Amino acid sequence: AQSVAQPEDQVNVAEGNPLTVKCTYSVSGNPYLFWYVQYPNRGLQFLLKYITGDNLVKGSYGFEAEFNKSQTSFHLKKPSALVSDSALYFCAVRDMDSSYKLIFGSGTRLLVRP
Amino acid sequence: ETGVTQSPTHLIKTRGQQVTLRCSSQSGHNTVSWYQQALGQGPQFIFQYYREEENGRGNFPPRFSGLQFPNYSSELNVNALELDDSALYLCASSLALAASYGYTFGSGTRLTVV
Numbered sequence: 001a002q003s004v005a006q007p008e009d010q011v012n013v014a015e016g017n018p019l020t021v022k023c024t025y026s027v028s029g030n031p032y033l034f035w036y037v038q039y040p041n042r043g044l045q046f047l048l049k050y051i052t053g054d055n056l057v058k059g060s061y062g063f064e065a066e067f068n069k070s071q072t073s074f075h076l077k078k079p080s081a082l083v084s085d086s087a088l089y090f091c092a093v094r095d096m097d098s099s100y101k102l103i104f105g106s107g108t109r110l111l112v113r114p
Numbered sequence: 115e116t117g118v119t120q121s122p123t124h125l126i127k128t129r130g131q132q133v134t135l136r137c138s139s140q141s142g143h144n145t146v147s148w149y150q151q152a153l154g155q156g157p158q159f160i161f162q163y164y165r166e167e168e169n170g171r172g173n174f175p176p177r178f179s180g181l182q183f184p185n186y187s188s189e190l191n192v193n194a195l196e197l198d199d200s201a202l203y204l205c206a207s208s209l210a211l212a213a214s215y216g217y218t219f220g221s222g223t224r225l226t227v228v
Contacts (some may be wrong), residue, residue, distance in 0.1 A: 035215075043220045100145075103159075106154070
């Protein structure tokens with residue numbers, strides 16, 4: 001079965017420090033991977049996606065993600081965290097059998113302390 | 115360019131009742147997908163509509179149904195509400211059928227069933 005795992009319920013980081021939010025996936029074939037962010041009482045906002053090409057993908061708000069096929073991972077990173085980055089982050093993969101559907105992980109809450 | 119608008123933002127229903135949630139898609143987007151996000155979980159795909167027809171469906175019972183109108187807006191109807199239907203319901207619009215083209219999500223409707 002296809003799935004996405006976000007092993008950390010919460011990530012705590014100090015402002016100005018680098019942050020990493022982890023994601024691993026399990027799909028057959030070449031994955032299409034996404035990161036979304038959710039602020040309180042808001043919907044999901046698209047950050048970035050990997051379809052093909054360069055393994056390092058740059059996205060919105062200074063975020064980037066590294067696709068690692070051998071480790072089946074797609075970790076979200078940012079060199080310098082901001083307090084305003086505090087939110088809920090979701091990794092998702094396109095369903096290989098039903099291309100119209102995204103399969104989401106359970107989410108990771110990022111808390112950036114001043 | 116307008117984003118995805120959902121209404122109402124919150125509502126409370128009694129078990130056994132019926133509910134209709136509404137979604138206006140982003141300008142130019144012809145495809146609408148609905149997701150259910152239970153507390154502490156990632157969004158789960160309910161179904162997708164394209165050109166007023168259901169294009170795909172997730173693992174939800176038939177009491178979850180939908181409509182898409184000629185202007186691409188959409189409704190999600192849930193009959194015989196159960197307590198477990200309490201969740202944030204997200205509407206997402208896109209320009210094409212495949213998820214790889216990216217979704218624009220609305221802020222959601224938070225449904226509480228008592």
